[in-house]
Each structure stands twice: as structure tokens, then as C-alpha cells.
Amino acid sequence: MKNLIFQEPKERVTDGTSGISYAWNSIRASVIVPLLHLAIILCSVMSLMLFIERVYMAIVILYVKVLRKKRYTEYKLEEMKEDLELNKSYPMVLVQIPMYNEKEVYKLSIGAACGLSWPSDRLIVQVLDDSTNEVLRTDFFQYTQKLVELECLKWIEKGVNVKYETRKNRNGYKAGALKEGLEKQYVKDCQFVVIFDADFQPDEDFLWRTIPYLLENKELGLVQARWKFVNADECLMTRLQEMSLDYHFSVEQEVGSSTCQFFGFNGTAGVWRIQAIEDAGGWKDRTTVEDMDLAVRASLKGWKFVFVGDLGVKNELPSTFKAYRYQQHRWSCGPSNLFSKMTREIILCERVSVWKRLYLIYAFFIVRKIIAHWVTFFFYCIVIPTSVLVPEIQLTKPIAIYIPATITLLNAVCTPRSFHLIVFWILFENVMSLLRAKAAIIGLLEANRVNEWVVTEKHGNTKKQKNNIKTLKKSRSQVGERLHVLELIMGTFMLYCAIYNLIFCQDHFFVYLLLQAGAFFIMGFGYVGPSVPN
Numbered sequence: 001m002k003n004l005i006f007q008e009p010k011e012r013v014t015d016g017t018s019g020i021s022y023a024w025n026s027i028r029a030s031v032i033v034p035l036l037h038l039a040i041i042l043c044s045v046m047s048l049m050l051f052i053e054r055v056y057m058a059i060v061i062l063y064v065k066v067l068r069k070k071r072y073t074e075y076k077l078e079e080m081k082e083d084l085e086l087n088k089s090y091p092m093v094l095v096q097i098p099m100y101n102e103k104e105v106y107k108l109s110i111g112a113a114c115g116l117s118w119p120s121d122r123l124i125v126q127v128l129d130d131s132t133n134e135v136l137r138t139d140f141f142q143y144t145q146k147l148v149e150l151e152c153l154k155w156i157e158k159g160v161n162v163k164y165e166t167r168k169n170r171n172g173y174k175a176g177a178l179k180e181g182l183e184k185q186y187v188k189d190c191q192f193v194v195i196f197d198a199d200f201q202p203d204e205d206f207l208w209r210t211i212p213y214l215l216e217n218k219e220l221g222l223v224q225a226r227w228k229f230v231n232a233d234e235c236l237m238t239r240l241q242e243m244s245l246d247y248h249f250s251v252e253q254e255v256g257s258s259t260c261q262f263f264g265f266n267g268t269a270g271v272w273r274i275q276a277i278e279d280a281g282g283w284k285d286r287t288t289v290e291d292m293d294l295a296v297r298a299s300l301k302g303w304k305f306v307f308v309g310d311l312g313v314k315n316e317l318p319s320t321f322k323a324y325r326y327q328q329h330r331w332s333c334g335p336s337n338l339f340s341k342m343t344r345e346i347i348l349c350e351r352v353s354v355w356k357r358l359y360l361i362y363a364f365f366i367v368r369k370i371i372a373h374w375v376t377f378f379f380y381c382i383v384i385p386t387s388v389l390v391p392e393i394q395l396t397k398p399i400a401i402y403i404p405a406t407i408t409l410l411n412a413v414c415t416p417r418s419f420h421l422i423v424f425w426i427l428f429e430n431v432m433s434l435l436r437a438k439a440a441i442i443g444l445l446e447a448n449r450v451n452e453w454v455v456t457e458k459h460g461n462t463k464k465q466k467n468n469i470k471t472l473k474k475s476r477s478q479v480g481e482r483l484h485v486l487e488l489i490m491g492t493f494m495l496y497c498a499i500y501n502l503i504f505c506q507d508h509f510f511v512y513l514l515l516q517a518g519a520f521f522i523m524g525f526g527y528v529g530p531s532v533p534n
Contacts, residue, residue: 033392036383043379044399046371051403053367054410057255064258071257072213072308080212090122091215093207094190094274098128098177100170102198103144104460105316110151112201114160117208124186125162127152128177130170172285173453174267179283182274190274197268199458201230201314209311210271221276221303222295224253225269228312231319237529238317239418240428241324245317246414249309252368257307260359262299264335267291269313276303286341287443288453289334296342296360300349316458321528322481323457325435330453332436335369336443337450373440376433380404381490385497385513388505427519434486482526491520 064070084090095113099106113125131144145166152164165181172179182193192214196202202225210223226249232242256263265272267290277283280297287293295305318324346360384400387393412422442450498513522528 028390029392033390036386036390036393039378039383040387040393040395040399043375043383046375047379047399047403049367050371050375051407053363054407057251058410060255060259061251064254069258070254070309071261072306072310075213075217075306077209077212080216081208084212084215090119091191091211092122092189093118093124093211094182094187094193095123095125096128096178096181096193096195097126097198098130098174098181098195099148099198100130100173100455101133101144102131102455102458103133103147105199105458106144106148107151108201108460109196109198110148110155110162113196114155114158114162115204116202116206117204120159120161123161123207124190125155125160126181126184126187127162127164128181129164129166130173130177172283173288173290175283175285175290178290182277182282187274192271193274193277194271195268196313197315199316199460200268202269203313206311206313207271210308213306213308214271214273217304219302219304220306221273221298222265222305223271224257224263224266224305224307225311225313226250226253226307226309227266227269228314229317230314231316234317234319235529236421236424237321237324237428238319239421240425241317243412243415243418243421243425244429247411249307250414253307254309256364257305260356261304261306262356262360262364263295263305263307264289264364265291265295265305269315273303276301279303287334287338288330288451289338292335293338293342296338296346299356299360300346300352302351316460318456319459319530320457321523321526324529326454327456328432328435329439329449332369332373332439333443333450333452335365336440337446338443339365339369340444340446370440370444373433373436376430377437381430381433381494381516385494385516388497388501388509388513423515427516428523430516431487431490431519431523434490438486484524484526487520487524491517491524494520 095116097109097113099109102109110125110127116123127148129145129148131148133144149164152162155162163184163186165184167177167180170176178195181187187193192211194207194210206225210225213223214220227245229238229242229245232238253263253266276298277294279301280294280303283290284293284297299305318327343361343365346357349357384395387395408422408426412419412425418425439449442448494513494517498510498517501507501510501513
């Protein structure tokens with residue numbers, strides 16, 4: 001009797017366990033496995049598209065570098081400069097510096113712009129200040145706008161033609177400020193406009209290395225310089241950012257310039273022909289990438305662009321994880337949102353060739369701005385780890401290893417000094433792909449936060465940054481401000497897959513899964529960059 005009492009529950013537990021196991025196996029066989037097969041097919045196709053695009057760009061770059069066929073070298077800059085100096089026919093140039101609460105860097109950008117080598121009577125420096133905050137000055141508060149205005153007055157006294165402009169509101173954000181700046185009466189005589197963000201510090205000869213291209217080639221609408229980072233060595237996060245951006249400038253911008261004479265305007269460190277801006281319909285604030293919006297519209301009007309890869313402009317990388325996340329959300333959400341708004345316009349445009357329209361839609365938008373984010377997150381962070389839990393799924397090495405490795409190496413080779421950091425770069429980019437993939441979907445669907453605009457926080461030169469980092473470490477006290485729930489969930493998922501692989505599988509895939517889980521946890525808890533709390 002006693003034995004019967006204890007045996008009955010045991011049988012029930014066994015039956016219950018068997019029932020759950022049977023139900024799970026049924027769901028896995030009928031639902032999960034087919035869905036995972038479909039996901040692998042879709043992700044494999046997207047991965048192959050990205051791989052082909054990367055290899056194509058690598059071939060183009062090898063061609064232009066080996067044969068020295070970079071687009072800007074065809075224009076014979078030195079001869080154009082000599083002609084300009086001989087004829088003394090200097091065009092009127094406007095330099096616009098849009099800023100918003102840039103208390104740490106406003107002096108750097110204004111000073112660099114006012115120090116540009118160009119006849120003083122043919123240069124206007126326009127400071128577009130939308131600042132609203134106050135700054136503590138020793139024992140009193142002072143508005144940032146007042147500080148910027150005083151800096152402008154200092155340069156005016158030195159003989160520089162500086163125009164200080166403010167607005168009553170921030171309508172249109174940066175695009176709104178630039179648009180209103182071009183509407184000023186004193187701008188009517190200007191042929192070209194140069195744009196620098198508040199942390200950009202051009203060299204003295206910047207105009208001499210850009211304006212001649214536009215003077216001698218009437219079909220050119222934009223000359224874009226590359227970025228040179230003053231704080232790349234500040235921390236591991238800035239080194240990894242440098243690797244990604246070096247690829248963007250060295251490969252993506254160069255390929256666009258050399259093949260289609262089109263690329264996305266970077267929003268700063270570029271010179272526009274004002275007529276090209278007007279032909280394109282002027283600045284628009286319908287997305288958070290007003291610079292790319294203008295570039296696409298100008299290209300559809302037939303204007304050509306040139307990227308000058310050997311001309312760098314010093315600027316600052318986001319050195320806090322919070323600032324970097326806001327920047328990456330804007331850079332990922334804006335392009336997909338612009339794509340959804342302009343696809344029909346691009347397809348129906350008959351002014352440019354079919355090849356250029358195909359390049360815009362397929363290569364520029366779909367592969368680089370959408371698929372690149374989706375493949376990195378959904379394939380490398382979701383599908384491949386999930387396949388560990390489902391024995392029926394077998395991934396081939398070319399899809400799971402060789403293609404991702406090739407894409408990674410092609411990217412990393414652009415920054416040789418950081419090649420030893422390639423493992424950290426892979427883990428970092430995989431974690432950031434969560435935010436980017438989510439932002440790209442938000443942009444396509446025009447969901448919440450689609451028009452969110454948060455100015456990237458800057459800290460000035462490297463000496464100032466060291467002091468600011470100490471302040472940041474002391475001020476970050478709110479736990480909620482550091483925690484990123486989705487990253488922590490992904491870290492937990494990766495850790496579970498790693499443990500499962502270690503116990504039940506005969507390979508060493510758990511090593512990657514453990515490293516990736518650690519990266520998700522580290523970034524999920526906000527322990528990235530100089531913003532780590534004491």
C-alpha cells in the first residue's frame with residue numbers, strides 16, 4: 001500500500017514529462033524547423049548579396065588604387081589652382097557652421113573656419129546657433145548663445161566677415177537652420193557653400209583643395225572631404241568606430257565617386273554648389289538624414305559628385321556609449337526612412353541612367369543601409385545561435401564561416417593599425433546590429449522614434465576630454481540610464497546557446513557564443529567607453 005502511494009505520483013510525473021517532450025518535439029518538427037529553414041534561406045540570400053557587394057567594391061578599389069584612377073585625380077587640381085591665382089577671379093564662398101549647445105567645441109570650429117585661406121572680401125562665415133542651454137562660468141551662469149556670439153565678435157574685430165544667426169525655434173533642426181541661413185540677403189552673391197559641424201576643424205588650405213574642382217567642372221555639384229579623428233585613441237570604443245568609418249570613406253565613398261559619381265553627402269566637410277541645392281529643391285527636414293536626402297535629389301537632377309580622399313578634416317568621434325547609440329539610431333533609421341519615401345521617385349526618374357538608378361536602389365539603399373544591418377543581427381545573432389538548439393538544422397561552412405570571415409577581413413584591412421582588434425570589432429558590431437536593425441525597421445515602417453533627433457555629444461580636444469571623462473564617471477549614477485534590456489536579453493540567449501552547445505554538441509562553437517554573450521552583457525550594462533561609473 002505504501003509503495004502504491006509513492007508510485008502513483010511518479011507515474012504521473014513521467015507521463016507529464018513525456019507529454020511535454022512529445023508536444024515540444026511536435027512543435028519543433030512542424031513549426032520551428034520549417035521556420036528556421038526559411039530564415040536560413042532568406043538570411044543566406046541576404047548574406048550572399050552583401051558578400052557580392054563587398055567583393056565588387058574591393059575589386060573597384062584595387063583597380064582605382066593600382067591604376068591610380070581615383071576620380072579626383074583626373075581633374076588636375078594644381079593646374080586649376082594656378083589658373084585661379086592667375087585670373088584672381090575668386091568666387092564668393094559661404095561657410096555655414098550649424099550648432100546646438102556646443103559649449104565644448106564652438107571655439108574650435110569657428111576659429112578653424114575663420115582661419116581658412118581665402119580672400120577676406122570673398123568669404124562669409126555664417127554661424128547658425130540654435131543653442132538653448134546655460135553654462136556655469138566660475139560663479140555665474142551664462143547662455144551658450146551669448147558665449148558663441150562673443151566668439152563671433154572677437155573674429156569680426158580681427159577683420160573676418162562673420163554673421164551670427166539665431167532662430168526663435170528649432171523647426172527642421174539642422175536642415176531648418178541651413179535652409180534659413182541660405183535665405184539671408186547677403187548670401188545671394190555666393191556661388192558655393194561649405195558646411196562644417198561644430199566639432200570639425202578644417203586645415204587652412206581646405207578651400208584651395210576643393211573650390212577649384214567646382215570652378216572648372218560645371219557639372220559638379222558637391223566636393224566631399226573625408227573625416228580625420230582626433231580622439232580615435234581615446235578608448236577601445238573609438239578605435240572600433242574608426243575601423244567602421246575608415247571603411248566607409250576609403251571604400252564606399254571612393255567607389256561611389258569613381259563609378260557613378262554619386263555617394264551620400266556626410267553632412268559636413270563638404271562644398272556644395274548653391275545652384276545644385278536649389279535645383280534639388282533645397283534642404284528638407286522630412287527625415288533625420290537631411291544630408292543624404294539632398295544628395296539623392298541632387299543626383300537625380302543630374303549633378304555629379306567627387307570625393308577627395310586625400311583631404312581630411314579633423315573631428316571628434318562619440319566617446320560615450322550613450323552618444324554613440326543616439327548617433328547610430330539616427331544613421332540607421334534615417335536612410336531606411338528616406339528609402340521608403342524616395343523609391344518611386346528614383347525608379348521614375350528618367351534624367352539619370354538605369355545603371356545609376358539601380359545603383360541607388362540596390363547597392364546604396366537596400367544592401368548597405370538595410371540588409372547589412374539585418375544580416376548581421378538576424379543571421380549571426382539569432383538564426384545561427386538558434387541552429388545549435390535544433391539538431392535538424394545543418395549550416396554549411398561557406399554560409400556560416402567563409403562568407404562572414406571574408407566580409408570582416410575586407411572591412412578591417414582599411415585600418416591596418418587596428419587589425420589586431422578584429423575580434424573585438426566583430427563582437428562590438430554584432431551587438432550594435434541589434435540597435436541598427438531595429439532602427440532600420442522603424443525607418444521603413446515610420447514607427448515611433450522615426451524622427452528622433454539627438455545632437456551627438458562632443459567634448460572638444462583630447463586634453464579636455466580627459467577632464468570630461470572624469471566628470472562623466474562621477475555623474476553617471478542612475479542605473480536605468482546604463483541598462484539596455486534588449487542587449488541583456490540577447491546576452492542571456494547567447495549564454496544559453498553556448499551552454500547547450502558545450503554540453504550536447506561535439507564542436508567548439510560555444511567559444512564564439514560565450515564571447516558574444518559577454519559582449520552583449522558588457523554593453524547591456526553600459527560598461528563601454530569612458531562612461532563607466534565608479
